[in-house]
Amino acid sequence: MSVAVTIPVKKCSYPACEKEAKLQCPTCLKLKIDNNSHFCSQECFKTFWPIHKLLHEPKATVSADGGTINTPATTNNLARFKGYKFTGPLRPEKVFPQRTVPSHIQKPDYADDSIPHSERASDRRNASIVEHTAEEIECIRECAKLAREVLDIAGDAAKVGMTTEELDTIVHNAAIERNAYPSTLNYYKYPKSCCTSVNEVICHGIPDARKLRDGDILNVDITLYYKGFHIDHNEMYLIGNVDEAGKKLVRYAYECLDKAIAMCKPGVLYRELGNVISKHANEGGFSVVKNFCGHGIGRLFHCNPSVPHYARNKAQGVMKPGHVFTIEPMINEGTWKEDMWPDDWTAVTLDGKRSAQFEHTLLITETGVEVLTARTKGSYLDRHNI
Incomplete structure (x- = not known):
């Protein structure tokens, strides 16, 4: 990565920053690129680098509003929403085309054809944990x-x-730089390297x-595949001035x-987790989503056990040493029920009220x-006392 050099004052090219810029990317200087190459600090330069460096590629362009990469074409995703009744605001x-992963990166079995063959071959009804x-x-x-590391990078940039x-x-570039595959990419045709869930x-x-707008709440969900294993986690981020x-x-x-x-330790029933989650959520006046749950993870993206987050569920299994799984409760301001956008992936609250989730x-x-x-220490949650 380059180091920015001193220039006459201009506005910072990082779209989330309004400060005056006194630095310019040295590679842009060599390539005689003046637009979108100015930064107020090394911090803004480093944060925006994964996007800014695409400017240096042949035929790459950046929009005048502050950095959106214009690729040759975008998917026609908006046409699918014709006639759809949105539940919230x-x-x-536009969704931009799916990114590629270098050949030297180890890939899961669905990377090329979108089908997780090993997952489908496993029988979760009868398989042990x-x-x-x-x-x-x-x-x-x-x-x-x-x-x-990748999730912290995303949180700091949001x-x-x-x-x-x-x-x-x-997220995509950070994963590749670590020789990891972003697990969501092309999993059952999911087109991106992470999930970004805003508000409802x-x-x-x-x-x-x-x-991202002032007052948004944002969840960034990241899964990496590395040395034959997946790891899944997500966090919420407060964008600008979020209400109480x-x-x-x-x-x-x-x-x-x-x-x-x-609660987690050997001998605990997986079904017991939903009781404590529901109790605490209900005490705050919130509901718990029922149709999405935590899951086992490892060589497979999703496997046993299933980990529901609501009370009185019928999940099977007892925790034992060596079990690896996620807990990822989704908590809603209103109803726990959801609707699905016509993109076949985005789940939204049925009443359009906000939802929040954390996962480990x-x-x-x-x-x-x-x-x-x-x-x-020093990560987003730590700095914001969440």
């Missing part, structure tokens, strides 16, 4: 460390004015050209996950639980 925008070996756990820990497409670019989106929002009700929703979502994790991948140890994707 959020609207989709995998008890990972010490060697496998070390690989899983490596993947978790990388996934944590600001008013940035599009979720730009966030996806940052419960989960699986597809990154697009919509800019939104902050409360986000806080309760995090507390629900935290209370469920505190966990390992059951001999004495308790290890949070594999635990936040690091």
